[in-house]
Amino acid sequence: MNPTDVLVVGAGPTGLMLACELAQAGVRCKVLERRTEQPNLTRAFAVHARTLELLDARGLAEDLLERGVPVRQVAPAPGATLDLRKLRTRYPMVLIVPQSGTEHLLEARARELGVEIVRGAEVVGLRQDDRRAVLELAGGRTETASYVVGCDGAHSTVRGLVGIEFAGKQYETHILLADVRVTEPPQDALFAEASNEGVVLMVPFGDGWFRAIAWDRLREQVPLDVPLPMEEMRDAFLRIAGTDFGMSEQRWSSRFLSERRQAARYRAGRVFLAGDSAHVHSPLGGQGMNTGIGDAMNLGWKLAAALHGRGPDGLLDSYERERHRVGAQVLTLTDAFNRLVLGRSAIRRALRNLTLRLALRYGRSRGFLAGRLTGLGIHYPPADRHAHPWTGRRMPDLRCAEGRLYELLRDGRHLLVDSTPSGAVARAAGDAVKVARHEGPGVPGAVLVRPDGYVAWAADRGDLPAEAMAAVTRWCGTPASTHPARP
Structure with missing residues (x-):
């Protein structure tokens, strides 16, 4: 028996979220992090509605809300505004919160669940066979587990060691980043301005600090290692937006070159990739950390099911099938934003802006864009083409007799929702799975909800009690194996 079930490489938001999911499911996991200290730098800062729903399903969303600033509307392009308050979710917003705040929250939960986080652990080698994976660390130490997950960023060592291609390109325009204090803060919670000279x-x-971001065409080819003084950032804001908001102090700055790349595969034997190890893209749209947390929520319960000997055949392979598609969609979305805002042709930018403004006038196209941007529209096409239309889709946060649905998911188990008038499905399930009763229109008679808040199975007609129990057995195992525990 391997001493550890899963080794997670990387203690960023993706790795910490995955560790929490595994530990809650009784999986022995350990996080290995190359950095010796937890950084205070903030790369990601946008937490979208679907990510807040996923965190809500583990009781973490409200704590994160206290750390951030909610933004109720966004402008994907000049003159094109998307009102997030119209979203059908408990969290109609994008929450602006430093990545360090998200990491502190997830690390505290991981440690509470008993996860060991080892800092200063640099992976230098990897080998695997049909029973285990072995990581070689700098200094000659090794770590052995049943599975390894690389959550170690865009320059992933794990991805390189298993030889997975990271295909794509670099964007030409350098991004200027700085954390500043201002004496005249913008009235908009999330300020953005574009001109022919760039975007800010x-x-x-x-906490009194702001992240200033600039795509400045005048400075787009300055080498990345050249220091970025506050005067340069002030000049970019003055030329592009007509104001620098009284920048008075700068605590950190950097030049950054974004990329558009995706791993050809998310799995190589006993090794998986998640987060920036699997996909990187333009920061426009704030998708990076959200997509990584979605990866972790999708993979966590599947690894736990495989280790506990339950779940349908091919369950681990479904991680790549589901999340590679989502990663590709995110790259397409952020690349479109990048071309929309930073394209070199002023005529093309104007035409794209006009197209987007027109699209946001109409309900269907507005809903599609909102779903992509916020993550609420993410769904997983079912393997069975005869499956119920709800299969693979995000489960709404229903009010059930036992409580709010996403509160009922907080133990990380599947949830069977019975909406039949007679309650026959709930009676048939007994203690085989967690059950909730829902009364109201618009919901299938029986729905089996996955631990990550997506629909595993649903049905309206037929012998619902028998079909529901067949679905429970397929996804959750026999009643005796639905609550496994690891010492």
Whole structure:
């Protein structure tokens, strides 16, 4: 028996979220992090509605809300505004919160669940066979587990060691980043302005500091290792937005070159990739950390099911099938934003802006864009083409007799929702699975909800009690194996 079930490489938001999911499911996991200290730098700062729903399903969303600034509307392009308050979710917003705040929250939960986080652990080698994976660390030490998950960023060592191609390109325009204090903060919670000279954004952290971001065509080819003084950032804001908001102090700055790349595969034997190890893209749209947390939520319960000997055949392979498609969609979305905002042809930018403004006028196209941007529209096409239309889709946060649905998911188990008038499905399930009763229109008679808040199975007609129990056995195992525990 391997001493550890899963080794997670990387203690960023993706790795920490995955560790929490595994530990809650009784999986022995360990996080290995190359950095010796937890950084205070903030790369990601946008937490979208679907990510807040996923965190809500583990009781973490409300704590994160206290750390951030909610933004109720966004402008994907000049003159094109998307009102997030109209979203059908408990969290109709994008929450602006430093990545460090998200990491502190997830690390505290991981440690509470008993996860060991080892800092200063640099992976230098990897080998695997049909029973185990072995990581070689700098200094000659090794770690052995049943599975390894690389959550170690865009320059992933794990991805390189298993030889997975990271195909794509670099964007030409360098991005200027700085954390600043201002004497005249913008009135908009999330300020953005574009001109022929570039784009600037001002993002509040809620503690008096702001993240200033600039795509400045005048400075787009300055080498990345050249220091970025506050005067250069002030000049970019003055030329592009007509104001620098009284930048008075700068605590950190950097030049950054974004990329558009995706791993050809998310799995190589006993090794998986998640987060930036699997996909990187333009920061426009704030998708990176959200997609990584979605990866972790999808993979966590599947690894746990495989280790506990339950779940349908091919369950682990479904991680790549489901999340590679989502990663590709995110790359397409962020690349479109990048071309929309930073394209070199002023005529093309104007035409794209006009197209987007027109699209946001109409309900269907507006809903599609909102679903992609917020993650609420993510769904997984079912393997069975005869499956119920709800299969693979995000489960809404229903009010059930036992409580709110996403609160009922907080133990990380599957949830069977019975909406039949007679309650026959709930009676048939007994203690085989967690059950909730829902009364109201618009919901299938029986729905089996996955631990990550997506629908595993649903049905309206037929012998619902018998079919529901068949679905429970397929996805959750026999009643005796639905609550496994690891010492």
